[in-house]
Amino acid sequence: MGELKRFVLRLTARSPLLIGDRRADTQYTESLDHIPGSRLRAAFARAILSDCPLFDPAEARDGRRWWVVYQGRPECEGCPWATWCRQFEEIRFTQATPGGARILPLTAMGCKVDCGRSGVMDTLLRRLAWQQRLRERPDEDWQPPRFNCVCGGRLENRGGWYDPRAARPVSGPRRQAFTRLMIDPIRGAAAQGQLYTLLPIAPGAEFTAQVEAPAPPPCAELRVGARTTTGWGRCAVVVTEADESEDVGERIGRFQAALEAARQAAGLGPARDVYLALTLLSPALVGPLPDGSPAQLGAAESRAILAAALGLDRLFPGAELAHAFTGYEVKGGWRLSDGGWAESRHYLVAGSVLVLRLRPGDAGELAERCARAERLGIGERTEDGFGQVEVCASYHVSEAVR
Ligand SMILES: [Zn+2]
Ligand SMILES: [Zn+2]
Structure with missing residues (x-):
């Protein structure tokens, strides 16, 4: 072979x-x-x-x-x-x-009135800093961030594609x-x-x-x-x-530095942990979920279930799924073509961002795990292109909203 x-x-x-x-x-x-x-x-x-x-x-x-x-x-x-x-x-x-082209992450936003003064911006780092402040200082009143354009107008979610070299939206x-x-x-x-x-x-x-x-x-x-x-x-x-892909270790480092700056802007000190953003480039097929209603679960508990169903606990042992910006679809049911039944499955939509928190450890080993996740994907049926991820995508750093 x-x-x-x-x-x-x-x-x-x-x-x-x-x-x-x-x-x-x-x-x-x-x-x-x-x-x-x-x-x-x-x-x-x-x-x-x-x-x-x-x-x-x-x-x-x-x-x-x-x-x-x-x-x-x-x-x-x-x-x-x-x-x-x-x-x-x-x-x-x-x-x-x-x-x-790559799919815009769910955290990408653009000016609601399309004033043309700013393109599409990414809100991941500011959202992370805000959520972390809520968790680290639960007794303080802390308003969610308002995302505004330089023109003063509101930002709204943006989908579609972007060119990863220029970080600019492109049409399909x-x-x-x-x-x-x-x-x-x-x-x-x-x-x-x-x-x-x-x-x-x-x-x-x-x-x-x-x-x-x-x-x-x-x-x-x-x-x-x-x-x-x-x-x-x-x-x-x-x-x-195919060319050798660029060094994921450098991307991880740049992402930590940018998150540090966003935390500082939110009034927080340095993070003691390493954060890895896994941005889905294609839909991920979620593995079997436990029976019962997830409505009974707390947010941290349901994130842990999602992490296990995507196999993240095997790819990154000891990591916690700390933040999740996702949408999902359920596909399956009766097929119209032949009347057969296809099992209903959950898919996380492309553009979802999953953020893992890990204790600092060997940087070389972590970069290897990340390169492996990028090569093999997460979730099921990755051989058919499901669950492709980019770790600490430069887009979240270079296009971060100020
Ligand atoms: Zn043959
Ligand atoms: Zn504007």
């Missing part, structure tokens, strides 16, 4: 790209603005099996038509996909984002509208006057992902997303070796 190496995948849409399924209960479907790792895996599975002389689409396995299984037959000798085929389950995909990919006539599923004819609209990503959009694989994928084109049989989803693929 070959050792896995990290590659950068650059995809350029050559035809409309529809990521995510059309829901049966709406007449309007907009593509996601990024490509989840699971969709990349499905696209590669389709590419491998379409090229494979041993694959018979009629031979469905567990209802999963495009399931890669290495057969080790004479035909596999000299197959360009053989290394991928043999280790397909071990290959790890990140999500593909527009132009390699352009969509293109297609109107189609709905087909009556029973009569098989066009339902009278029923139209639906599809909003795929327009051709020309570029996406960047990383893949950990035994070799670069031997293909220059890939079919991604839905409606590929009608010619949609064609993407040109360019593969390069």
Whole structure:
């Protein structure tokens, strides 16, 4: 078995790209603005099996038509996909984002009246300092911070993407509208006057992902997303070796210094502990949660349960989840496509920020743990790009609201 190496995948849409399924209960479907790792895996599975002389689409396995299984037959000798085929389950995909952009953290805010005098700012450090003051001096009256723009107007939450090099917001990919006539599923004819609209990503959009694989994928084109049989989803693929990621130890150090300054501005002395901000770049799939209503739990108790369900206690032994700025979604239930039942699961939304508190220890070992968390993600199904994190992202420091 070959050792896995990290590659950068650059995809350029050559035809409309529809990521995510059309829901049966709406007449309007907009593509996601990024490509989840699971969709990349499905696209590669389709590419491998379409090229494979041993694959018979009629031979469905567990209802999963495009399931890669290495057969080790004479035909596999000299197959360009053989290394991928043999280790397909071990290959790890990140999500593909527009132009390699990152999702804005939930702590990002911008001027409500868009005065143009300040861009998007990040409020994480000030929120941390305020929460820490409340905890360290519980008997004092301390008003929550007011987030105002230099123009005097209020700040409001901002979502979307930013360019990590320039720390500036960037727009997502352009969509293109297609109107189609709905087909009556029973009569098989066009339902009278029923139209639906599809909003795929327009051709020309570029996406960047990383893949950990035994070799670069031997293909220059890939079919991604839905409606590929009608010619949609064609993407040109360019593969390069990934650079070594920058030193996470330096980021951790800069974050401690900036938090120290924010604490000082809130009238607090130096923190005795190390704080690690884990910013989710993609949704995290939370592991099984205990039964019973979390409404009975205190905030610290429920944070501890979340930390365990994300596997943070194994990645960072002894760390406490001290602050959490999160949103979540529950996905699952009855599937409209085939009426089957999918277990409902909790997902933390991309952009969530989890802040761990640790006793100071060996800085080199901590940096190694953080690099590992960035490479392997947190929570479940990280091989499909869930739970990607950046530790002590520079964005929280360089864009911090004053
Ligand atoms: Zn094969
Ligand atoms: Zn303003």
